[in-house]
Amino acid sequence: MKKPGLTFYKSAAVVLILIFVGLQISSPDIENQPVTSEIAVPANVKKILERACYDCHSNEAKVEWFDKIAPASFVVAHDVNEARSRFNFSEWDRNPAGVQELLLWEMVNAIEQGKMPLKRYQLAHPGGKVSESELAVLKKYVNTLPGRHKVDTSRIVAQTSVNHKASSQKTPVSLNGIPYSSDYKNWKIISVTDKLDGGSMRIVYGNDIMVKAIEKRELPFPDGARIVKVVWGKQAEDNDGNVLPGNFQNAQFMIKDSKKYSATEGWGFAKFDGLDLKPAGKTILFEQTCANCHRLLAPENDFVFNIPTK
Amino acid sequence: MKSTISLYIIVLALLMLSCDERNTATLAPEYLYNAGDQKVIKSIINNKKGTIAMLYGNDLALETAHDSLSKPNIGAHYTLVTWKQKPMPQWYGTNMNGEIYSIEHLKIVQRNETRFAFDYDFQTGKAYQPSDDRPEKQQRIEFITSQQAAVFP
Structure with a gap:
């Protein structure tokens, strides 16, 4: 069998470079919309959210240079869009009060189970990890939310009018x-x-x-x-x-x-x-x-x- | 050399596959209780004791629980199943029933033409410790028969 010649490798390299350049041109941009109603939480909680969650779940994404290179940029854009659609700390008031609380409990659970921040985000952003002591801070915080000790004091209604x-x-x-x-x-x-x-x-x-x-x-x-x-x-x-x-x-x-x-x-x-x-x-x-x-x-x-x- | 590299690739691929394999929870049917034909009256949480309970009853018991009749219905039969609470494995923020702690049966029986009597029975479950106090019978009878049914749509 004939071995592929030098020209084969050359043309393969040219094709790859062309694909790479083409990908850069079509690479998506992460745009930050204005912050309309940022979540109000104690400073120690805010610090954790800003460091570990804000890159995807807010309009204050800090995009690193390597996040902008295709094909990684496609993954980053997908993750950010998905994250913002679930909840956005910069547009927090779009969620009713009860949903805001539920989302905060869901976050604690997602972190506790190691589902968030995403593994691939943590690999590229070593600061993205939430430590055990930080999780404890978040747990303590959700336990202070109004719904945590809610008591039903109204008269019990047995049927609709x-x-x-x-x-x-x-x-x-x-x-x-x-x-x-x-x-x-x-x-x-x-x-x-x-x-x-x-x-x-x-x-x-x-x-x-x-x-x-x-x-x-x-x-x-x-x-x-x-x-x-x-x-x-x-x-x-x-x-x-x-x-x-x-x-x-x-x-x-x-x-x-x-x-x-x-x-x-x-x-x-x-x-x-x-x-x-x-x-x-x-x-x-x-x-x-x-x-x-x-x-x-x-x-x-x-x-x-x-x-x-x- | 070549075979070592391919071995590495195979091992790596296997590792990645095994990481993708989903862990499956172990179901615990021993936490279920079969109340037979009895219907739900309500659930009761007790955080002082760390327990959660279900009160079931037959139709006559349910009738009493709905109308809060002053006199117990003869023929009413209640079952109060109490479990130890445990944290829900998938959701920090919820406690649920774990091992069964006790099963209490209460029957209201006709003693003679004008009087009725309570037939009360306390059974222990797996979570019951021999050193635990037995509940006081009269108190339990009053507690069970005084319960109003939960509101259902």
Whole structure:
């Protein structure tokens, strides 16, 4: 066989250089939009966020020279755009107060599980790591947020007003087509929880397929598995330390169908708010918000948080 | 030399593959409790004791819990399952049920034509320690029968 000659290597090098130069020309720029409403947190917390998170999750990205070289620049631009779409510390007020708190708890969890900052970001930016003591600072901070010790002191309302009930006889349907159903009241309980962030207590039901899968230690869960989580506020603790459910807040559904819901890790998500069971979310994008957090933090559990595990 | 390099490449590729392999959680069906046909009355958290509990009941118990009748329904049957709390592995900020601590059954039975009696039974679970105090029977009967049902849509 004839060995490739010098001309072959020369032309290969020219082609590679051309590709490289071409990539630089089409390389995306990271633009910093104005800071409109920056997050207000204590200085020690801010310092950690600025160092480890702001490069992607803010409009104050400090882009290094090596971040601008293609093909790396494409990865950087993708990560920054994705990060800003999840939450942006420079446009923090775009999130309602309750969502702001939930995002802060989610951040602590993402850092604790080593999911954030991204490994590839840490490789290129050695200062991007969050140390154990810094994580402790963040944990301490989220525990001071207003929702952490929220007590439901309002009178417990047992049903919607008669007028409302008459007008809401129709079955509520989530934007992605999942209807509310009270079948879960005949299912088994798979877990009971006390959610400290936001202050609520929950009972989680599983249908027969779900319960059998847990009994057989079958993961991922089979199609047809269904989970319903019923959420209440928490009443003030009594003298013996008991905390009882207050008002009904919402019911959250997860339905496994690996084909139908392939875009959200095989699970269909729905949430129905208040006693009149108003489907949550303004657009169908709501299900991506659910899936994003489940995907990030619970992949080991087939994306379900509320299952009994060792 | 060449074989060493290819060996390195194979080992490296295997390492990368194994890093990509997702860890799978170990399910713990022993934390489940089968309450049979009984329905949910409510859940109860106790942070002083570090426990979380589910109160179940048959239709008669549920009726009492809904209407807060002053007199217990004869034939009512309650089950109070108490677990030790544990932090949720995937979410810092939530506590959930771990090992079962105790199972309490309470039946309201007819003693004679005018009177009823309480048939109370306390069973220990895996998380119960022999040195733990047994609950006071009369207090538990009052606690269980006085519970209002949680509001459902």
